[in-house]
Amino acid sequence: MIELGHVTDRKSPFKYSAFARVGFSDTDAQGVVYYGRYMPYFDLARTEYHRHLGRVHLGDVDFAMRAVTVDYVAGARFDDLLEVFVRVERIGTTSITYDHAVYRIDDDLLMSTAKATLVCIALDERRAVPVPQAFRAQIEAFQD
Numbered sequence: 001m002i003e004l005g006h007v008t009d010r011k012s013p014f015k016y017s018a019f020a021r022v023g024f025s026d027t028d029a030q031g032v033v034y035y036g037r038y039m040p041y042f043d044l045a046r047t048e049y050h051r052h053l054g055r056v057h058l059g060d061v062d063f064a065m066r067a068v069t070v071d072y073v074a075g076a077r078f079d080d081l082l083e084v085f086v087r088v089e090r091i092g093t094t095s096i097t098y099d100h101a102v103y104r105i106d107d108d109l110l111m112s113t114a115k116a117t118l119v120c121i122a123l124d125e126r127r128a129v130p131v132p133q134a135f136r137a138q139i140e141a142f143q144d
Contacts, residue, residue, distance in 0.1 A: 005048030011101060014085035015143060018048040022080045032075030038112050042100045045084040053138050061129055063118035066095060070114040081105040088139050094128040095119045
């Protein structure tokens, strides 16, 4: 299995990050990353985080985006190499909140931060259900 992310201790409290390179199609007319293109960077880091933990699919439940807040600090540009850090901030009864931070590798400049809350749902009924205990334990073991 090829993993696009890696365990890291570069930016506490984060323990995991993934690299992303800014493509031309990620930029706007001003030559900076279009704000909406940060969402795939966050998604990549979350997916690789879970791949690292051995989870990509959860059977009859999965997670759906509930809310995301993003702070844009600096403008990344075409061909910048970014490191996207991710961690689980909180696991609730039916939801999980992730914390993200994006840094440009060249100068270690903070580009963006985000919080994303996803809700665990039963795929057949599309309703909220408790986060599986095994999934919760996996995350807690990695982050503690």
